[in-house]
Amino acid sequence: MxxxxxxxxxxxxxxxxxxxxxxxxxxxxxxxxxxxxxxxxxxxxxxxxxxxxxxxxxxxxxxxxxxxxxxxxxxxxxxxxxxxxxxxxxxxxxxxxxxxxxxxxxxxxxxxxxxxxxxxxxxxxxxxxxxxxxxxxxxxxxxxxxxxxxxxxxxxxxxxxxxxxxxxxxxxxxLKQMTVPAMAEHLAHVLEDESIEAEPQALRLLAQAAAGSMRDALSLADQAISYAAGPLTAAVVGEMLGTLDQHQLVRLAQALAAHDAAGVLAVADDLLARGLSFRAALGDLATLLSRVAMTRQLGQAPADDPQADDLMALAGRLSPDVLQLFYTVAVHSRAELALAPDEYAGFVMACLRMLALVPAPEAATADMANAGQHPGSSEPSEPSESSESSESSESSESSESPISSGKPDGSTVASTKGADTAEMPPGRALPEPPLPGPSRARQTPRSAQIPPSEQATAEKEASKDAADTGHSLGPDSAGPDPVRIAPREHAAPVRDIAVEPPERAVAVQGITVEPIPGHAPAQHAPTEIDGPPWDLDDDPIPDADFAAAMPDDPVDLPIRSAELSAELAGGRRSRVRSKKPAPDPAAMTPQAWPELAARLPVTGAARALALNSEWVAADDTQIRLRVAIRTLSGGGGQERLRTVLSEHYARVLRLAIEYGETGEDTAHAVSEAEQARRQDDAERAAEGHPLVQALGKQFGARIIPGSVRPA
Structure with missing residues (x-):
């Protein structure tokens, strides 16, 4: 037989x-x-x-x-x-x-x-x-x-x-596709009855290769029996199927996790030498990564999985985002393998792409060391040259920016921030204060660019020149010395503005401007200011009101602390427009829905669904609409309408569509009713026109319904 x-x-x-x-x-x-x-x-x-x-x-x-x-x-x-x-x-x-x-x-x-x-x-x-x-x-x-x-x-x-x-x-x-466990169990029963020994992993490989077909699984079992000429082992079945051995697959995943390019290339060379399919290898790698991701999510591997230990080890080494990245690259590279010059190059480039998208541990350590941090710590270990330069810049800035405190008697006390009193040499420009915000530490004043040795020499020469010319840098100095303006910490940026000394001392917001004895203010045209960061045209304090409110004694100058302080310190207006809160979908009513549906920024199928739908109910997570025609929810319109509604309510919402009769609470019905009303009004207005009435009396004329168009 x-x-x-x-x-x-x-x-x-x-x-x-x-x-x-x-x-x-x-x-x-x-x-x-x-x-x-x-x-x-x-x-x-x-x-x-x-x-x-x-x-x-x-x-x-x-x-x-x-x-x-x-x-x-x-x-x-x-x-x-x-x-x-x-x-x-x-x-x-x-x-x-x-x-x-x-x-x-x-x-x-x-x-x-x-x-x-x-x-x-x-x-x-x-x-x-x-x-x-x-x-x-x-x-x-x-x-x-x-x-x-x-x-x-x-x-x-x-x-x-x-x-x-x-x-x-x-x-x-x-009829459903057969599952891998069901096929492996049936194959074990068949081979046991045929008196053929088989490893469970070999049967699992046959079931996976059958892709849901029991007939294919039995045919592959026939082929494996002929190929092995003995017990069916996982190595023999994998070699027959041309699939990557599970140990090699785990070795490839471990090399990717360790950022070991040499190990990845060794696996690729082994696949090439054995003549295995690189497309199947990428598919097996994606399957393994999915099993690792599920193991990491659940905290344990299936008890009956022969690779449970390897899955747990990989789950501990690969983070969830790296797993998702590797899986995506493997799936897309498998589809793009036909575009590669050859399968070997495509496989190697796919693995190298995974390594390129995830920084190596030593590279991350080097980057953190360059930033002055220990690996695994967010605090800087030692101050680097950049941080030293930043500190020297801040110290130079504080030392060269004296803060003058005005007194009632007109005297001035010069002080510095965390440093001794320093004098500004004549002819040197004021240092630029640091810009407010996150970029402050990166701003380097011009004064910080001068080496300390040259600064000392320059200060000595400036003192000598000041003594020769009769000018003094002390508080009692007289002469055409420029007015000293010391900005407070976190104040708005001071730009190159020429300021004439006033007739008497004025103290505003911690800034003291004192007159210079014997110096008369110059009369000149107004100086154009290079655009302050706030809008001067929309000042909440009109100039006339501010001048009228200014007292005779400048020391008792009243200041609107809440408004002026915010303007001077933050460089912006104190009147900040509050953001309108997002609407609540639960507050929407069926009567208000047509108006919202008509003005939603949607077109095509989504607009047809919005205009012909009726509001049913809503909560914080879901909106329910009712339509009379089932086809309105097809063609991607439902998903587009859900996206627009989620943007409108500033939250992620689900959109549930019910099917049934709709009433007058749809945008289409409201629009039709409004159009009918305007049509009736237009026809009545036309019938009441004297000319139309005269034509009707003389010739028996009448208005044809629908022939009048509303304006």
């Missing part, structure tokens, strides 16, 4: 032996037990999930000599001949080779005759989606009202190509 392949030898003969399709088995067994038999069934699903097997078991249940039963005997003439494929009343038709209207007409002409040996004449049409449109139309009438002795079983892998007129005449059952 010739060898019978495992896929045929182990084809299920009863509903109990069928694996992975419990939902279909339950429906069919209940129908057979209760006698509620339909005249047409449609089985859909990918290859090798049991469509033909189910049709044969169903045909045996209908024609078994014991009667219509969910448990055929398997020994009578009908059962044995159906299993052997030679039963006269069970006709299997391949629609791929008999797809025309002539073949279908011939089949239907034979259907009217009674069965020859069985109880029912069963027609099984495989790959029914291959029939032409005329063939489908030819079978519609018979499929809807067949003779009582005829049953139709249709099978297809592409139900989308079957006309809805055929679908509506059948009971449709969607």
């Amino acid at each position: 010739s060898y019978l392949v495992l896929a045929r030898k182990w084809r299920p003969r009863t509903f109990e032996t069928l694996v992975g399709q419990e939902h279909v088995v339950r429906a069919l067994t209940h129908a057979l037990s209760s006698g509620r038999l339909h005249h047409a069934w449609l089985f859909t699903g990918t290859r090798g999930v049991g469509k033909t097997t189910l049709s044969r078991i169903l045909a045996k249940s209908l024609n078994c000599e014991q009667g219509v039963t969910a448990q055929p005997c398997g020994h009578c003439q009908a059962c044995t001949e159906i299993d052997a494929g030679r039963y006269v009343d069970y006709i299997e038709l391949d629609a791929a080779s008999n797809r025309g209207v002539d073949e279908m007409t011939q089949l239907l002409e034979q259907a009217i005759y009674a069965p020859s040996a069985g109880r029912y004449k069963v027609y099984m049409i495989d790959e029914v989606h291959m029939l032409t449109g005329h063939a489908f139309n030819a079978m519609l009438k018979t499929l809807e009202e067949p003779p009582g002795h005829v049953k139709f079983i249709l099978a297809t892998t592409d139900p989308q190509r079957i006309p809805v007129t055929v679908l509506s005449r059948c009971l449709q059952f969607n």
Whole structure:
């Protein structure tokens, strides 16, 4: 006797032996037990999930000599001949080779005759989606009202190509793809009965390669038995399938986690030497990364997983964001592998891309060291040259920016911030104060750019020059020395502004401007100021009111501390417009929804959905709308409307669409009502016009409804 392949030898003969399709088995067994038999069934699903097997078991249940039963005997003439494929009343038709209207007409002409040996004449049409449109139309009438002795079983892998007129005449059952654990368990049972030893990991590899098809899994098992010529081990099966060994896969993931480029290239060279598929390797890597991510999220690996220890180790080394990045690169690189010069280069570049997008630990350590920080610490370890220069800049700035405190007697006391009193050499420009905000530490005053040795020399020369010219830098000095203005800390930036000394001392906001004895203020045209950061045209304190409110004694100058302080210190107006709070979706009413829907920035399907929807209810997380036409929620309009509503309410919202009759609380209904009202008003106004009334009296004229257009 010739060898019978495992896929045929182990084809299920009863509903109990069928694996992975419990939902279909339950429906069919209940129908057979209760006698509620339909005249047409449609089985859909990918290859090798049991469509033909189910049709044969169903045909045996209908024609078994014991009667219509969910448990055929398997020994009578009908059962044995159906299993052997030679039963006269069970006709299997391949629609791929008999797809025309002539073949279908011939089949239907034979259907009217009674069965020859069985109880029912069963027609099984495989790959029914291959029939032409005329063939489908030819079978519609018979499929809807067949003779009582005829049953139709249709099978297809592409139900989308079957006309809805055929679908509506059948009971449709969607057969699921087989899971990897279910296939591995069934393979273990089959190989145990065949007296062949197999490792669990080898069976798992076969089940994964089958991609949900039990027939493919049994065929691969046949191939592995021939290839191994002995026990099925994971190494032998992986070599036969051309897949990456799990230990090598873990080694690749560990090399990526350790940023070991040499280890990654070693794995790639090994794959090239063994002639394995780089596309499959990227797919296996993405699968491993997904298992690592689930292990990290759950905190533990599955107990029955043989790689549980490796998964836990990788989960401890790879952070969630790195896992997501590696997974994305692996998936996209697998799709782009056909564009690479060769698969080896594409695989290597994909792995190097993962390493390039994640900084190496030593690189991160070097960057932190350059920034003056220890790895793993956010505090600087030692002050670097840049920090020293910043400190010297601040000290120079504080030493060269004396703060003059005004007194009632007109004297001035010069002080510095954290330093001794310093004098400004004549002719040297005022140092620029640091800009407020985060960039203050990066600003380097001009005075900080002078070395300390040169500063000391310059100060000595300046003192000597001042003594020769008769000018003194002390508080009692006289002469055309420029006025000293010391800005407070955090004050607004002082720009190059020429300031004439006043006639008497003025103290405003911690800034003292004192007169110079014997110096008369110069009369000149107003100096243009280089644009302050606040708007002078919209000052909350008018100049006239401010001048009227100024007292005779400058020491007792009243200052609006709340407003003027904020303007001088922050460089901006004190009147800050408060941001309007985001609206609450729960406060929306059905009557107010049409107005909001009409002004939402949406177009196309989203606008049609918004205008024709009715507000039902809302809370902090979800908005419910009702529409009368189901097609309005298709075409991406629902998702676009959800996005716009989330932006409007400044929160992430879900959009639930209900279907039912809508009333007058839709934007479309409101618009139509408003248009009708304006049309009625326009027609009444036209009828009341004297000319129209005169024409009506003289000629019997009347206004045709709808002919008047409102303005």
